[in-house]
Amino acid sequence: MWNRREVILGSLGLVVGLPRPALAGQDNGSGKLIEAFTGGKTPGEGKLSLTMPEIAENGNTVPLTVRVDSPMSPSDHVQEVLVVATGNPAPEVARFHFSPASGVAQADTRMRLAKTQDVVALARMSDGSLQQARTTVKVTIGGCGG
Amino acid sequence: MRRWILGGIGMGLTLGLGATEYPSIPAPEGHPLPELISGYAFRAPETQALQDDDFENPGFLWVEQGAELWATQDGKAGKSCASCHQDAAQSMAGVGARYPRWHDKLGKPVNLEQQINRCRVGAQQAEAWAFDSQPLLAMSTYIRSLSRGEPVAVDVAGPMQAWFEKGREIYYRRHGQLDLACASCHENYGKQLRSDLLSQGHSNGFPTYRLKTQGMVSLHGRFKGCMRDVRAEAYAPLSDEFLALEIYLGWRGNGLPVETPAVRH
């Protein structure tokens, strides 16, 4: 159960957009995983995009695209993108390692989502700066496809 | 696939079901459905996109495995499928669209899986592949894929008539604790069953890649799943009951293009 202070702090987090576990009290370890990647730094937003369907027809195969706006030059490129599932039994989904030879920092794959949840992507650039993107995917359960 | 859909739209053969329009082809006189709509049309754009791209469609892993098996010798006779049937792209073109078909010598119909195993046991002197085993799924997927785009053409005339009637009886008979017939769901297409958008339940995409199981599903495997979903005791795969149902269902979708390997949820 949440106590009053956590609820208030949680709402504050929501209001001011501080990094917070997606579902307080039910953290699957995603908070820790994100923190290990960011080292406590606050990531920027706007250069990293995480594209997934709003509604997944089946949670077992959900397409995912990460893309970072970057010159991908030897001195300025994306090194790593981490994808985190906040509502799966385990938080880690994938880590993509890019290099200047990638040309464009984009990767596509397909993932499993146990239920409706937020998926978070984090990118680390060669200068150490961080970017974040987050999207909510609704997973349909029930009927013959679920 | 896109061509067929666009063709359907081009001919103006669409039907409005509430807010959603599905591309369709007209049903023949006396058909229980007013128009025929492939299951493809009921799926999400992401699922359709997976089917549309021959590389991204995971069903092609089975197609490729089937093509390899086609050329692989097996059994005491030391033959491969190619030993008798040569190049499958030619000898098997359109064949998958016509199964199940009447077999004179047996005095009953056979479906594609049964015919593959007849070749294995007979000509190749090899062991029959088990139902839903990887090689049988791969070979049936491969052979059906060589009819992709061809209209389903199951012949139900002559001696097939009795099997057609039997299949129709099973299609409309209520089964299981939920007391549902095939028709209870699939003649209510376009409506939601909980989170599921009901299709017309055609067989033109089978064997089909399912997002749920992340693997190929045979038609009789899907029948079993439907019967489990209505909490019924399923008939055995490759039984006369499922064979009759396959024949009747094939007829219901006659004219729809073969989409194997389709991608469904």
Next chain:
Amino acid sequence: MARPRVKAPKTATAGEVIVVKTLISHPMESGQRKDDAGQIIPRKIIRRFEARYAGTLVFAMDLAPAISANPFIEFNLKPDASGELELTWIEDGGEQYSHSQTITVK
């Protein structure tokens, strides 16, 4: 048996960014499923994918059990000279599957 499938152009122009699509047949057994007897099915996944071009690691992916069966991986490559594209899929336990092809840069 895992079967790789790869789609990459055979030729490219200098400075062009090409798309490499890969698919490999693999159950990606998560280690969280139980068999009919109630026993946990041990985890067995493709845990790592590596792409080398002309001998240099240009792209890699670490996969977790949350990646769907028959993993699909698409990435980009900007080859500045002709070379060999070598792809490797590494399974839990160390088994490897590979594919290689030449890309000619004009």
